[in-house]
Amino acid sequence: MPYAIHTQDLSFAFGRRTVVSGLSLHVPEGSIYGFLGPNGAGKSTSIRLLTGMLLSDKDNIFIGGRSLRRHLPDIFRGMGTLIESPSLYAHLTARENLRLIATLRGLPAARIDEVLAIVGLRSVQHRKVAHFSLGMKQRLGIGIALLADPALLILDEPANGLDPSGIIEIRDLIRHLHQQEGKTIFVSSHLLAEVEKTCTHIGIIHKGTLRYEGTLEQLQLEARQGGEVVFTIPAAAQHLTAFPDDWGARLHSADEVLFPYTGADRITELNQRLVGAGVPVCGIRMQGGLEDWFMRLTQKDREIV
Numbered sequence: 551m552p553y554a555i556h557t558q559d560l561s562f563a564f565g566r567r568t569v570v571s572g573l574s575l576h577v578p579e580g581s582i583y584g585f586l587g588p589n590g591a592g593k594s595t596s597i598r599l600l601t602g603m604l605l606s607d608k609d610n611i612f613i614g615g616r617s618l619r620r621h622l623p624d625i626f627r628g629m630g631t632l633i634e635s636p637s638l639y640a641h642l643t644a645r646e647n648l649r650l651i652a653t654l655r656g657l658p659a660a661r662i663d664e665v666l667a668i669v670g671l672r673s674v675q676h677r678k679v680a681h682f683s684l685g686m687k688q689r690l691g692i693g694i695a696l697l698a699d700p701a702l703l704i705l706d707e708p709a710n711g712l713d714p715s716g717i718i719e720i721r722d723l724i725r726h727l728h729q730q731e732g733k734t735i736f737v738s739s740h741l742l743a744e745v746e747k748t749c750t751h752i753g754i755i756h757k758g759t760l761r762y763e764g765t766l767e768q769l770q771l772e773a774r775q776g777g778e779v780v781f782t783i784p785a786a787a788q789h790l791t792a793f794p795d796d797w798g799a800r801l802h803s804a805d806e807v808l809f810p811y812t813g814a815d816r817i818t819e820l821n822q823r824l825v826g827a828g829v830p831v832c833g834i835r836m837q838g839g840l841e842d843w844f845m846r847l848t849q850k851d852r853e854i855v
């Protein structure tokens with residue numbers, strides 16, 4: 551499979567302190583890859599390595615199959631980045647900011663209109679950036695990253711500090727860039743819920759090492775294992791005998807029975823069996839899913855330190 555980003559055993563230390571260790575990322579072309587980890591996990595440092603702001607001393611970062619080290623600075627042509635807050639000229643309008651960058655980089659002015667439309671800033675293009683909300687500034691920052699029409703976008707916590715509507719706008723923009731503009735997007739976040747809503751693939755970093763990498767579907771499946779299924783049944787105690795003996799079912803509350811999740815088929819089978827036996831099942835839910843799994847994963851060795 552072609553990778554938009556591939557790293558092999560990437561490590562980085564600030565002085566004696568290793569903050570990224572043995573990181574092997576596989577970001578498929580055409581994916582929205584969520585790079586997830588709690589604060590201080592090493593996301594920004596990794597992104598600074600991927601974008602050449604920090605230099606790895608080994609030849610272990612590949613962008614579109616090409617070595618970053620060996621193709622500097624040419625390799626950045628195919629990559630648009632938004633690292634933390636964008637550097638914008640507050641006294642200029644959105645359009646003027648884009649025009650300035652386009653001129654400096656020798657990019658066609660015709661692209662400015664396209665970019666303004668993509669990031670949804672056409673109606674405010676003549677407004678000074680000083681009067682923009684943080685969400686609008688982030689969208690303009692993404693617009694600047696899009697000027698050269700790169701195949702790959704690398705966004706470092708683009709929704710950080712935004713209000714709920716700003717977060718939704720960035721989420722919608724990321725989906726649009728993926729679906730309509732065909733971009734591969736590598737986006738970091740410390741919020742599982744955010745990553746779950748937009749990403750096709752996930753890499754989880756904690757304490758500088760990659761703890762998980764796979765598709766969102768695989769992750770959800772894995773997280774469900776170890777979760778529990780809760781059946782809501784009024785006066786549940788009197789129906790406990792209807793559950794198979796070896797399924798580990800137990801009373802969770804007066805009207806809830808709980809048993810370990812071992813697959814979706816089992817839930818269907820059990821539900822059919824209970825309803826067939828006249829048990830009044832009025833709800834089925836999962837307990838302990840991705841959220842619990844992520845908390846366990848990222849808190850496990852926090853206690854040791």
Ligand SMILES: Nc1ncnc2c1ncn2[C@@H]1O[C@H](COP(=O)(O)OP(=O)(O)OP(=O)(O)O)[C@@H](O)[C@H]1O
Nearest residue numbers: 564567569587588589590591592593594595596740
């Ligand atoms: N310039 C630096 N010098 C020394 N240590 C640094 C430097 N930059 C980051 N660190 C340390 O490296 C570790 C990883 O930081 P990094 O910013 O990469 O994490 P992060 O996952 O992006 O977290 P956050 O979301 O809080 O930015 C942290 O412990 C941080 O204190």
